[in-house]
Amino acid sequence: MNEPDCNPNQETFVINLGPQHPATHGVLRVKLTMDGEYIVHAEPVLGYIHRMHEKMGENRTWAQFLPNTARLDYLGALSYNHGYVQVVERAAGIEVPERAEYIRVITVELNRIASHLLWYGAFVLDLGGFTPLLYAFDDREHVLDLLESVTGARLTFCYFRFGGVYNDIDEPFITGTRAFIKRLRSRLPDYHNLVTKNIIMIKRLKEVGPISAEMCRRYGATGPVLRGSGVCYDVRKNEPYSVYPELDFDIPVYSECDSMARYMVRMDEIDQCLRIIEQALDKLPDGPVMAEKAPKIIKPPVGDYYGAVEAARGTFGIRVVSDGTNTPYRMKLRSPTFSNLSLFGEASRGMLLADALALMGSLDLVIPEIDR
C-alpha cells in the first residue's frame, strides 16, 4: 500500500470503517485517514471472513469442492459453479449435452439478475434511499423462487455437475420464467423513474468517483467496473464459452467512468440478461441433461488448466493444476471483487466520505468472495 502523502501541518485522524459498518455490507474493514470529511488515505483490511477455500480445494476430491464454489460470491453462486465445472470438464475431457448448457445459461443469467437487483437495492440504500431496496427484493424473490424450484436452494446453489446439471427443468419453471421476464420488463421503467432520473441520485453519481480504464488495467478490475470505464470487455463475448456465441446480446458499455456509468451498466445488463434468457428458452433443445459417459470419479490428466467465466461482478478465473490424482494439486481462484476493491484506495483519495461510499457501493463488493 502506498503511504499517505501527509502534510505534517495537516491535522488528520483515522477512522475505522468496519468491520461492522452499515456501508461495508459485511465484514470489510477500511482504515480511513481523514482530513475533516476528506479522505487522505484509504486502506482496505481483509481477512475477517477468510475460509481458505483454495486450500480446501486441494484437500478434497474434485466433486467435493463443488459446494464451496457457491460460498464465494453467495449472490451470484451459479456463475462460480459454472466456472469450476467448466474448467474441470475441459481438463477431464467431458462433453456436456447441449440442453444442459442451455439450462446452465438460463439459470446463470437468472442468478445474475438476482445479484444485480440486490446490488441495486443495496446501492440506493448506501445513498440513503430505503424504498427501492424493498422493490428490488420483491422482484428478486421471484427469481429465487424459480431457482429454488429447479436447484433446491435459494442462495448457495450447487446445481451443476461435471457433465451437465443435477436436475432437468420442467414446464412450470419455463412458464414461470417467461412470466418473470414480462414482469421485470414492466418494472424496470419504474426503477428508472424512481432512482435513475432522481435529481439527488444524478447529483450524487454523475462525475463522482472516476475510475479510468488505465486504473482498471493496473488493478485488474473487470466486470461492470471496467465496462463503466469505457472498455468493452466481457468474457461471454471476448472468450466465448458455453452456448453464449449462439445467443444475441449486447454488452453495455459507458465511457463516463463515474459512479453513474457503473450504475447504468448494471441496469442495462439486467435488460440484456432478460434477452439472453428469452432466447435460450426459445432455443432450448431436447435431450439429456447429463453426459452419459461422465465418470463417477474424476481424475483429470496431469496438467495446468485455466478457465474463466463472466460472473455478476466481473471475471471469475479458476486455475487448477492436476497431478492425476482424485484431488487437485493446486487451486487458484481469481475473484473479481478482490481486484475491484484494490483500486478503492487510489480512487477514493481526496474524495468526500459520502462520495467515497457511493464509489464503494458502485464497486458491488461481496466480502466472502474477496476473502475466499
Next chain:
Amino acid sequence: MMELLEMEPLRLLIFLGGLIAFAALNAAYLVWLERKVAAHIQCRIGPKEVGPFGLLQPLVDGIKLMSKQLLVPNGVDPYLFKVAPLLVLVPAVMSFVVIPFGENLAARNIDLGLLMIFAFASVNVLGLLLGGWGSGNKYAVISAARAVSQNVAYEIPMLITVISLVMVTHTMNLNEIVKQQEGMFWNWYIFRLTASPLMPVAFLIFFICSLAETNRAPFDLGEAESELIAGYHTEYSGMGFGVFFMGEYANMVIGASLATVLFLGGWQSPFGIGSGWWWFLLKVYALIFCVMWVRWTYPRTTLWGLLNLSWKVLIPISLFNLLLTGATIKVVSYLFGA
C-alpha cells in the same frame, strides 16, 4: 371550567401537563405512523401484531426503551452526554407554548410568539452538538459538525422568509396571524399573491428549510447511517436514544405547526365555517405525512449539495422574495392608499 383556567397556577399546571402529553403522544404515534406510511410506500404491512393495526406498538416500544439500562460508555463526557438529549427535547416542548391550536387554545398568547419559537429552535442544534461532542466518538463528532453547519445554513433562508411574511402580517403574535387568514382558503398567506407574488415559493422554501432544520430526509446528514452509522446518537441507547427520538418528532410537529400557522391558516377552516382545532391538527398531520412521503422516496443529499442548495439557491430566492414583498407592499399602499 373557564373560571378554573383563570387561576394562574392551575392554568400553568394544566397546560404544562397537556403540552408534555401532546409532545410525548405525538412522538410515540408519529413513529407508528411513520412505520405505517413507510410500509405502505414499500408495499408492506408494517406493525400489526401488538393491538389492532399495531396501535399498541409505540407503548410497547416506550416500555422497552424505558426498561433498558442507561448505558454511559467509557470515555464520554458524562455530564454533556446526559444533558444533550434533554437539550433537544425541552426546547421543542417549550415551542409548543405559543402554538395556537385553536382560537382560545394556546398555552400563552404572547406578542413575540414567532420570535420565541425561533429562539428555542436554535437551542436544538446545541443539543446535537453536545451529544456528538460528548460521545467521544469520531463518527458522532463528524455528525455534530455536519448538524451545526446544516442548521446555520438553513436558519438564514428560513428567517428571511419569515421576515418577509412578518412584513405583511405586521405582527409576530401567532394567534393574530391566524386571525388575519380568516375566511375562504384564498385568504391563507400561501395564496395571498397580492401581498407578495412569490408566496407559494416562500412556503416551499419554508418547508424545505424545516426539513433541513429537523434533520429529516433527504437532509438527514447528521444521522446518515451509511456513512456515520447513527451520527450524533451512535453511542446512545435506551431512553437516551428515546429522548433524542422524541425530540426529533416533536421538532417535526413544531415545523409543521409553524408552516400551518404562517401559511395555511392555522385553525381556520378553508371554507370559512366550522373553524377549530380539528382543522389545525388536520393540516399539521397532512404536512407531516408529506415529510414522511419525501423521506421514503428520496435518497440522501451530500453535505456539499445541501450547503450549496441553501447558500446558492434558497438564500438568493428568499432575499429576492423579501425585496419583492417590500416593493409590493409599497406599490399596493400607493395605489389603493394606506
